[in-house]
Amino acid sequence: MNGLPVEDVGERLNAMLARIPYAQFLGVRAELAGDEMTLIMPYAERLIGNINLPALHGGVVGAFMEMTALAQLSISVGLARQARPIDVTVEYLRSGRPVTTFARAEIKRIGRRVANVHVEAWQEARGKPVAGLHGHFHLKPVEPPAS
Amino acid sequence: MSETPAPPTEFPVKVIDGSPLGRALQFETVAMETATATLKAPYLPEMVGDPDTGVIAGGVVTALLDHASGQAVFAALGYPTGIATLDLRIDYMRPAEPGLDIFARAHCYKLTHSIGFVRAVAYDRTADDPVATAQAAFMLGTGEAPMARPGQGPEAGR
Numbered sequence: 599m600n601g602l603p604v605e606d607v608g609e610r611l612n613a614m615l616a617r618i619p620y621a622q623f624l625g626v627r628a629e630l631a632g633d634e635m636t637l638i639m640p641y642a643e644r645l646i647g648n649i650n651l652p653a654l655h656g657g658v659v660g661a662f663m664e665m666t667a668l669a670q671l672s673i674s675v676g677l678a679r680q681a682r683p684i685d686v687t688v689e690y691l692r693s694g695r696p697v698t699t700f701a702r703a704e705i706k707r708i709g710r711r712v713a714n715v716h717v718e719a720w721q722e723a724r725g726k727p728v729a730g731l732h733g734h735f736h737l738k739p740v741e742p743p744a745s
Numbered sequence: 746m747s748e749t750p751a752p753p754t755e756f757p758v759k760v761i762d763g764s765p766l767g768r769a770l771q772f773e774t775v776a777m778e779t780a781t782a783t784l785k786a787p788y789l790p791e792m793v794g795d796p797d798t799g800v801i802a803g804g805v806v807t808a809l810l811d812h813a814s815g816q817a818v819f820a821a822l823g824y825p826t827g828i829a830t831l832d833l834r835i836d837y838m839r840p841a842e843p844g845l846d847i848f849a850r851a852h853c854y855k856l857t858h859s860i861g862f863v864r865a866v867a868y869d870r871t872a873d874d875p876v877a878t879a880q881a882a883f884m885l886g887t888g889e890a891p892m893a894r895p896g897q898g899p900e901a902g903r
Binding site for chain 2: 617618619620621622623624643644645646647648649651655656657658660661662664665679680682683684685686687688689690693
């Protein structure tokens with residue numbers, strides 16, 4: 599954390615999410631308990647991939663966990679700029695039901711340039727995750743030269 | 746030479762029509778070939794992941810690659826069945842150029858009786874200069890076929 603009171607970090611985090619259009623599309627918000635952050639994605643019909651089951655779109659669950667990793671990095675490292683994903687691997691464990699989804703990220707290692715982050719997403723029970731993600735994120739992405 | 750059956754275009758197109766996410770992000774099938782699907786996502790304001798640059802979120806590319814990969818499995822199978830993503834690995838090569846539509850071309854290169862293996866690439870200008878590449882595995886025959894709503898699709902009502 600950045601030495602700021604938890605409430606301020608939480609407010610800043612939600613303000614940051616409010617500025618990201620895709621975070622708004624997914625409908626995510628953050629909650630902090632001490633230094634532990636949970637990202638929350640309430641159910642919305644537009645997040646469905648298979649209407650017969652019905653199940654959340656796998657890409658939505660992946661995107662939600664990716665955003666959890668980015669949010670956790672922003673509060674843990676206090677980045678001036680958003681980190682950028684280098685690679686992510688998503689494993690799908692259960693079908694995402696049309697209910698609220700939660701996710702928490704654990705930063706496994708922070709180097710000078712790259713962070714390794716694991717994320718787990720769950721719905722009714724923390725012990726029954728719907729999906730996991732592990733990925734590498736660039737902490738100081740360099741802007742590509744304007745073409 | 747024996748006649749090659751026409752690629753099963755109709756069912757996978759319905760997959761997008763029946764998927765609320767595909768509709769919300771305006772995913773569109775631009776080509777269906779044998780075991781291969783190409784999808785397009787138009788650049789939309791709600792896709793932006795970095796408000797400072799206008800670059801779309803990595804998560805949009807994730808959703809498009811996942812969707813295209815699933816369609817490639819249907820294209821390879823040639824008939825609807827329930828499928829479930831087992832895993833999806835994405836490598837992000839570079840940020841997508843703000844304002845450009847993004848494409849995903851997915852190829853199901855191997856089907857076993859229970860698994861479909863897919864490689865996919867996402868690009869904005871040409872496939873030679875990818876935004877991201879993906880590798881995915883799908884479980885086949887998991888429950889109901891997606892999106893074949895009652896009265897729609899070749900095996901509706903099953």
